[in-house]
Amino acid sequence: MAGPAPLLELRDYSLSIDSFDGRLQVLDGVSFSIAPGEVVGIVGETGCGKSITVKSVIGLVPSPPAKVESGTVSFDGRDITAAGESAIRRLRGREVAMIFQDPMTYLNPLFTVGQQLSDVIRAKEALDPAAAPRTRAERRAKALALLGQVHLPDPERQFESYPHQLSGGMRQRVLIAMALAGSPRLLIADEPTTALDVTIQAQILDLVKELVETLGMAVIIISHDLGVVAALCRRILVMYAGTIVEDAGTADLFENPRHPYTRGLLAAIPRLDGSVTSLSGIPGSIPNFIEPPQGCRFHPRCAQAGARCGRERPRNLEVAPDHWTACHLFDGGVE
């Protein structure tokens, strides 16, 4: 892809995880790149490897049991595939921040919001050689400013509160404030609204949208909900069983889905104007990762699959400007 140098780039990234039953081939040849300031969504069914992809990139998947089988990851032009713990920690602390699915369990129950947020601020400044260490009062002021930035009501009081005294939406705001503490260049949001009530979901999405617009950082939003992703992202990656099957602009993807899996996903969204009978699912379920299907990983569930699909791995092909898909249908046919 042309344009500015990518902020995050994965090339042919494959990851396996040793489990009790055998080695899981979790990711298979994942390639994508994110430009600075770009907002990208990754969608797919639960268990398709969305979270693992980003978590392993920033070293949150313990290794062992995880192992990088092939490929490279680079951030801002630096190869971080084999970076040591301290380098990865510096990356996590300063340049990449992450928010998580369930705000109930991602805050430590025994420390106040203020203690946890101040701790994050201190950790981030310790990782930044240019930053002058702050005093406790300065850290508190910074924490209160961050809580204000995420529109947490009454930040002075919530600073002294324990997580169990906050609602789910408020906790998610606290987690977002933590993520913003180091002024990251890339924010990863892993199912940021899945665990919240629908009304709170909308508020959190508005907040993320506002932060994206005002702070100009790159964002990866992971979700199984195409609606969430469509509302925020200009570009969407569709993942299936550890592979990226389609990569396109949001409008383009919704109007012209190419990959049979993407079409299935879109057909599975209930629409207000359609009757219930028009709702369709994709037959079958996510394959076994220990012995994944040969060739295209989707072919056992694909209505259009042919002999070639079980034999040969599809190449990632640009089928329209900035619209990539990995399917034999667009690369000489399935037979």
Next chain:
Amino acid sequence: MALFVLKRALLLGLMLIGLILIMFTISHVAPGDPAAVAAGPDATREMVEVIREEYGLDEPLPVQFWIYLTNVLQGDLGRSIRTTRDVTHDLLRYFPATFELVMVAMLLAVLIGVPLGMLAAVFRDRGLDHAIRLVSVSSVALPMFWLGLLLQFFISLKLGWLPLGGQLGLLTERPPPITHLILVDALLRGQFDVFREALAHIILPAIALSAPALAAIIRVNRAEMIEVLHQDFIVTARAHGISQFRIVAVYALRNAMIPTLAMIGLRFGWMLGGTVLVEGVFDWPGIGLYAVQSAVNSDFQPVMGATLLIGFSFMLANFMIDIAYGWLDPRLREAQ
């Protein structure tokens, strides 16, 4: 927090009365006539009756209980038939030695057990974890009196590093009492050579006494740390670049300490009971030895007094652990 402590303190008072009631009941259903024992084998019927009256043993049970309760609460635990001294006087003489021993043993168990449990969890299933498991398994597997004998044999007799038994050397004088705890008094009086000597005497019995608690603390803390380190909030801390040391020693440990504290509280009781064996091996002039010698002489008042004191210490230890819970966990503080 003040309300939390107050409620716990009230509960402590109620439990104390319950403990006294249980002690009283047991002493009255136990076989044997204490008046007859007190009067001695050659006493006449009349002499026994006089003693019965003197101790109030002819009154109805509720009256006897009331007398006993008020006496106990005033610090009057009766008289020892064997030593002919007030039980309170005897307990005051023997209990501080036991208390000192238990505190040092518990300190050892916690200060060694908690970090070892943490390390075992962090290095789970690797060499260090296995080495620590060896320590914890052998600590439970060796009976304390046997461990005590081994320590005496190797450390004292073979190597001559530490004294065999007793609280101080025969020629050393105890520091003038302030708290009745030799280690503390020696420090307060500035007698550092006495302090060193007392410390040398207490190490081996404390190690023997702490072994089972050490094993329990290592195992509970390891299991809890492993569980806590898999919690989501640990991922948050890691994702924000907080150092591994801080994550383990602050974020995870505080969460893991809550169940570990429960184990420590229970172990206080076991330890106070275990002093009977260890004091025997190390000739430690404590309450365990005193209680055993009284029991074999059917000397009831000291046995009851010692049991009451041990029971109360156990309750007090658990009271303090309850307070520590509240301090550690804000949710518990509010729930009360």
